[in-house]
Amino acid sequence: MLDHSRAPLYDALCSHCSHSRGNYHVPGHKQGRAFDEEGLRHFRSILEIDLTEVGGLDDLHDAQGVIAEAQMLAADAFGADRTFFLVGGTTAGILATILSMCRHGDLLAVQRHSHQSVFHACRLAGVQPVYLGTRLDPDTGLDSGIDLRQLDEVLRRFPQIKGVVITSPSYFGVVQPVEAIAEICHEHGVPLVVDEAHGAHLHFSDRLPLSAMQAGADVAVQSTHKMLSAMTMSSMLHVKGDAIDPEDLVTWLRVIQSSSPSYPLMASLDLARRYMMTRGREELSRVIGAALRLRERVSKLAHLEPLVNQRHDPLKLAIRARKRISGYRMLEWLERHGIYAELGDHQSVLFVFSMGTEESDWALLWETLQQLDQAIPDMGEESPWDVPDLRAWTLADRPLHELMAAEKTVVSLRSAVGRISGAMVVPYPPGIPLLLPGETVTDEKVSYMERVVERGGKIRGLSGRFPLRLSVLQ
Numbered sequence: 001m002l003d004h005s006r007a008p009l010y011d012a013l014c015s016h017c018s019h020s021r022g023n024y025h026v027p028g029h030k031q032g033r034a035f036d037e038e039g040l041r042h043f044r045s046i047l048e049i050d051l052t053e054v055g056g057l058d059d060l061h062d063a064q065g066v067i068a069e070a071q072m073l074a075a076d077a078f079g080a081d082r083t084f085f086l087v088g089g090t091t092a093g094i095l096a097t098i099l100s101m102c103r104h105g106d107l108l109a110v111q112r113h114s115h116q117s118v119f120h121a122c123r124l125a126g127v128q129p130v131y132l133g134t135r136l137d138p139d140t141g142l143d144s145g146i147d148l149r150q151l152d153e154v155l156r157r158f159p160q161i162k163g164v165v166i167t168s169p170s171y172f173g174v175v176q177p178v179e180a181i182a183e184i185c186h187e188h189g190v191p192l193v194v195d196e197a198h199g200a201h202l203h204f205s206d207r208l209p210l211s212a213m214q215a216g217a218d219v220a221v222q223s224t225h226k227m228l229s230a231m232t233m234s235s236m237l238h239v240k241g242d243a244i245d246p247e248d249l250v251t252w253l254r255v256i257q258s259s260s261p262s263y264p265l266m267a268s269l270d271l272a273r274r275y276m277m278t279r280g281r282e283e284l285s286r287v288i289g290a291a292l293r294l295r296e297r298v299s300k301l302a303h304l305e306p307l308v309n310q311r312h313d314p315l316k317l318a319i320r321a322r323k324r325i326s327g328y329r330m331l332e333w334l335e336r337h338g339i340y341a342e343l344g345d346h347q348s349v350l351f352v353f354s355m356g357t358e359e360s361d362w363a364l365l366w367e368t369l370q371q372l373d374q375a376i377p378d379m380g381e382e383s384p385w386d387v388p389d390l391r392a393w394t395l396a397d398r399p400l401h402e403l404m405a406a407e408k409t410v411v412s413l414r415s416a417v418g419r420i421s422g423a424m425v426v427p428y429p430p431g432i433p434l435l436l437p438g439e440t441v442t443d444e445k446v447s448y449m450e451r452v453v454e455r456g457g458k459i460r461g462l463s464g465r466f467p468l469r470l471s472v473l474q
């Protein structure tokens, strides 16, 4: 039994600070001695532990001391055989995993509704993706994940596939049946990688669906900074079994991540693990109860409703107006009232809760949602949004890096309809590409993009705003 009341990396930083008499190393701010005076008000205590690989502080890229120990404790806490700390977010873990699994020209099955980092990884690895379609729940309009029969069909048809990459939970909190998906993958002898950016908390409550590690995934990459208490950019990569060579992972992580990883970020991972293993379960249970009570109250409002799928993380609350009003407009209304939600989309606004959500936050949100509910009847109804259908599986006709490097020309977005996209076009958030290089530009997708921009939403991958322009293959 490991002692989870310890935080070896954080403790080593503290003991270094009390032991050190002379700092003759980087970083140049020298623990805050050379720094903007006004900024010190916020930065002082963090700068004191913003150190480098000196004394007993170990080295992330060749961990043998306190970082190795902290990673071991994390593996034990999250049910993994091995855990790697990440300072480049889940993005870095996804890149390293896919680069470790695949060589140029390999096929990889990838959920089409994936975060852009998955496609960036395919591009870097020279992978030719087979995209797994995604189903939209007809009642809630939420992405409910891949179709198990389709996964089986794809793995039968392409026995050379090197692995499967899915996202669970989704940004909106829908958790896929990872146990069943892992079973199918393992029957076909391929590893399952789960982008669990939004699910680092799942492991710590019986009231939540199973985490990917509990459900039999080979790799899970989690943004510890999203749903747990680590600092932004701090994530973990968990590995179970031997489907992926840890030495390959270490090598790719060295390639992708800075050779000067931030100690405050790494220590925040150590402390996030300790928090969960000491008081986190209790805190999580408290917040789940409160979130479910709020969801229940919202379901009784006259003009707003919560969107809930099967296996839904209660810490994500998406609300939709019963009449057609986009999430962008509701988000605007909320921000005018000083309330900042995670995101708005064509149909809903998403609120994210965590163990940091306090009594006063629940009360404030409930009061605000009642006011929004009363404001809805005065908002004009919008015309329907056509949501692009991504149900079918497809094989990219070339590896992604070839498509990205192909000869292209830039045309107005409208005149791109019917042509082949040369760009990755990504509404952000949630960061899931609407168009990938090699995909046909449809009228439905163009109309969707035009409406997102019209509503003030952000889209990466288009050039120019008036008119919107898109790069297409020649």
Ligand SMILES: Cc1ncc(COP(=O)(O)O)c(C=O)c1O
Binding pocket: 088, 089, 090, 091, 092, 114, 115, 117, 167, 170, 171, 195, 197, 198, 223, 233, 235, 430, 431
């Ligand atoms: C589903 C999903 N995967 C991966 C990422 C990337 O995570 P990070 O910001 O930790 O790099 C995100 C970020 O929003 C995400 O939503």
